[in-house]
Amino acid sequence: MISPFQTIPMxxxxxxxxxxxxxxxxxxxxxxxDFGLTGTKExxxxxxxxxxxxxxxxxxxxxxxVPLLQADGAEIETVEGLAADNILHPLQQAFLECGGAQCGxxxxxxxxxxxxxxxxxxxPTLEEIREALAGNLCRCTGFIRIFESVLVAATLREPSxxxx
Ligand code: FES
Ligand code: FES
Numbered sequence: 001m002i003s004p005f006q007t008i009p010m011x012x013x014x015x016x017x018x019x020x021x022x023x024x025x026x027x028x029x030x031x032x033x034d035f036g037l038t039g040t041k042e043x044x045x046x047x048x049x050x051x052x053x054x055x056x057x058x059x060x061x062x063x064x065x066v067p068l069l070q071a072d073g074a075e076i077e078t079v080e081g082l083a084a085d086n087i088l089h090p091l092q093q094a095f096l097e098c099g100g101a102q103c104g105x106x107x108x109x110x111x112x113x114x115x116x117x118x119x120x121x122x123x124p125t126l127e128e129i130r131e132a133l134a135g136n137l138c139r140c141t142g143f144i145r146i147f148e149s150v151l152v153a154a155t156l157r158e159p160s161x162x163x164x
Contacts, residue, residue, distance in 0.1 A: 010076055011074070027071050031063060042064060042065075047062045050113060051109045052109060057074055057075050057117075076154045082115065089134070091153040110136050117132035133146065
């Protein structure tokens with residue numbers, strides 16, 4: 001009998017992991033249910049809000065739209081991978097200090113999108129930040145504090161943070 005489950009390996013936040021699950025299970029659910037990484041949030045579940053954003057092979061993806069099958073052998077980074085040795089990532093620090101997070105539902109996705117931006121553009125303008133975060137919706141902050149957080153994070157970062 002053909003099993004409806006498949007064993008899929010991937011690297012998550014630098015650790016080799018594997019999961020045995022239906023190949024069409026959403027990456028979002030695998031992260032949360034199978035790997036216990038509940039930092040990644042579900043908002044719309046339809047690819048519209050960006051709350052579930054994670055990095056997959058260096059690309060920002062909506063994990064609610066990614067079937068497990070596509071993550072076979074992938075390098076995944078989630079919000080849990082941002083802080084190192086209990087030290088907040090400069091983006092997390094800036095969101096904390098600037099009020100960029102309120103209810104927190106959008107925050108993990110915002111952080112991952114902002115990190116993706118800063119990895120490619122360490123000193124973005126306000127307009128570039130606005131554009132980079134256009135796929136991430138927030139119902140609480142009115143966005144300005146989030147944009148300010150990213151601007152502040154860009155100044156907090158050391159050159160060695162650019163890979164983070
Ligand atoms: S939950 Fe994935 S984009 Fe909204
Ligand atoms: S902080 Fe609540 S949705 Fe953004």
